[in-house]
Amino acid sequence: MSNSKKTLPPDSINNPTRRSFLTKGALLATGGVMSLAMAPAQATPVTINVPETVTGGRTRFHQIYDVIVVGSGFAGLAAALEAKSHGLSVLVIEKMAVFGGNSTINGGAFAVAGSPQQKEAGIQDSPELMYQDMLKAGRGLNHRDILHVLVNGTQEAYEFTLKHGVRYKPFVQHFGGHSVPRTLQTVESSGAGIIMPMRQSAQKLGIIFKSRCKFESFIQDNQQTVVGIEVKENYYFPDENSGLQKNYGARYGVIMCSGGFSNDLRFRMIQDPQLVSDLDTTNHQGATAEGILAMLKIGATPVQLDLIQLGPWSSPDEKGFGNVSQFNTIAGYPMGIMVDARTGKRFTNELADRKAREDAILAQRDEQGNPVYPICFTNKEGAKNAQSLPAALKYQVAWQFDTLKQLADHFSLPYDNLQKEVDEYNTAVANGGGDRLGKDVSRAISLAEGPYFAVRVWPKVHYTMGGVQINPNAQVLNSLSGNPIQGLYAAGEVTGGPHGASRLGSCAVADGLVLGRIAGAHVATQTANPLFSTSDSDNA
Template sequence: MANNDYDVLVIGGGGAGLSAACRAAEEGARVAVVEAHKFVGGSTALSGGVFYAANTSVQKAAGITDSAEAMFEYYMTLNQHKVHPSIVRVLCDESGNALEWLRSLGVEFLPEKLYVSGVESVARGHAPTQAGAGITAALEVKARELGVDIACGTRVRKLIVEGRRVVGADVGGAPVRAGSVVVATGGFGHNRLLLNRYYPEAAVHGDWTWAISAYTCRGDGLLMGMEAGADLDGLNRGLLLPTPGFYKDLDVMLPSWLVLVNRDGRRFVRENVEYAVMSGAIKEQLGGTVFAIFDDDARQHGKPDPAYEAYYKSGLLTFNWSTDRLDEQIKKKKVLRASSIEELAELVGVNAATLVTTIDRYNKDVEAGRDALFGKDASLMRTVVKPPFYAAEIKPAIVCLTSTGLRIDQEARVLNDADIPIHGLFAAGEVTGSVLGERYVGGGNSICNAVVFGRIAGREAAKHAIAASTTA
């Protein structure tokens, strides 16, 4: 057996990869991280960093009683049991421990920032004070303290396989041998071919489709894993965000003063429903797209929802619905304008009588201070009465994350199509396909997945490598 350069080689330096590296080093392994970008962090560093977890000290400090069992039940129910219960069970059971580990590294989660990030009644969205960048910064510090070697600016495209065993990777044209390899390369949001093949729900929107993940997320891990014999799981899954297609700027939530209607001219959802389920609600409508209706008063005075003002001020989000931006889109005909609701209905191609009824009922609800159909907070509603009237098409086309990926088991071992672990190969985070389902359970689902299974992959990869070395 050739001498190994490292016990564990981690490919990808985002939240999952850094978590794996730290855990493997804690087990006593010699660890290296190879990152394609010029610095570590990946998509985790670009995110708000919300961590979805149950039974945490932060919840207890906020007076919230929660359990991994309750989180599991919600997770499985929202996904209609179309996810692997054994995998989800691990995620739920370990979510609290993973969050406490991040806190021990100095990541701050305050009770007052805890919020309901899904469509359940329990606050499980743990927002860190320094967003996702704060999480990856703490992980990098810990990794370096543990002696992990980190090489940035190097893309890995091929695993070294000998006799059905993964024994390393080609790193920048040079072979690096390791007792175990952890693939944590993120998704494939920036690879149009892979989107067409594995996430057609996103690709169908053509040039409207764009990804907010790190630009290095091109599916390398998916491809090299498949070449090594890995099976895939989670076809056509991911998280899409709604967009009017004005600009390629991130705006997670549509403002609540919009009225969303489908091609029948009817409302179909609460306009500020959590982004975890909004794209699914839009997708189910005829044609898979809908229209946002508003009037001239909203065009002139519409503001972001108060709950998201801090994100807009920080620059993390961009408000697409400001007066200057809307005026620009009106000139480009991306926003249609009409002197009456009937005329607007004709422009967008919906039944005029139905749309008139929808808007009339909505206006009466605003005046009554009660959304009788969908229960939207009346303080966030605006009447649609002042002409001209406007409509903008909305599509679920911003790729937040992709969930088709390498099939793994509870120990983060990568499986082949016979469900047999590939010797020496582990994976964690967005590159895996066995954890996230058709419905994103709530803000922080992906960060929880990255850290929980990153730690598991690191632990198991270290055990595997050290055991093999001892045997040899």
């Protein structure tokens, strides 16, 4: 990351001539937006020169757009599409060769409070109930203003995705920590099922995308307003010597959707020294901290950076997110049980929130402190919706057994203990409740009959709850004044606050889409920076 921050002096605003802009509506802090009038926008990138105080020379803006979005995941695409819908020219940059980041490789699970699928299934839900569930999982550390915005925006965000071609399975899933089933999942069982259609829609609308374009630093004027960014074009991760430096201008603002830092070993270990190098992560290689660090450098407020979540459904038998994660979330945990590999006994509620399960699993160690991988399993009926199971079986990270005895023998589990656990669990299922570990079994199935499918489990670094502070308009707040840093927005995992100590599963998609849309809509209510008047510009 560049160490020099560009500043623009007062006389850089040397021509009051500007395009006239239509008045735009205000953003609703509940997560919805009023209809904004279309603002005239110059979609063609332009190049201008502006004075620079540091050197006394002139800084060249190689290209200029109304809005620049850094990152191409859920939040980035939502922000870009929303800004474009208000008539602004939009550039989306992505440092990796492939667009989408972690959003593409996640499970495509989206928590929606009050979805049509819930209503069809007779499930009673509301934004307030989702709020209470997230507050409980977050141990009360959630920033409640942002949390209110998030939960109140899920239905509109869901409709927004349908508008852009996203397709979901016709049933609702019950993820851990949620008091009712409210999770929808793409038909692809992957975040790519959201990213690909949204990006295709964005391209049709004229949004410009640049891959291998690495964000380096912000460019600010003399009032500390963010007016652009420094990037490296033709950057090849992780070669920091690659790429050509360019400066991009942003008439209305920059929206940071650069994601979390789960794969940034140095930075994550600063926050939590226990997250050492031999602890795997579900994240892609480019999930690093430069976006957060750049915002902190210009005064953004850090929020809960040491709150880092491990995914409790991962497998030690495969790298990254893998196939077991999806099997466990859709089948193993809601429709099966997890047992201690030494005793054959259950040790935690399989539908508890992620932190509770993470802590319980990590406690499964031998006398020398080595991991003892728990076994999670269900039967054929419980696994019928697990699309990743065939791949998990193919790559031998999941196993199939005709009987419970075969399963016990394969993993050297005490069979008598295992059979007693299954019998006790089946009794609770038959009674519709009364599970000794508090699991909601009202929609569970009996495990009396095989065949059975089993996997080994161990958590992986998955999500960073901390980031920079934003207000309900997704504006990044200055740590000294508490006021917005003008021209700077952020959404998604790069921000902190809504999830508190532990994020509920399927709420990352909700967070990115809801706050991303808000950022894109609110930036359109701003006035274009007079620095970028048409008389100062010429076509690139």
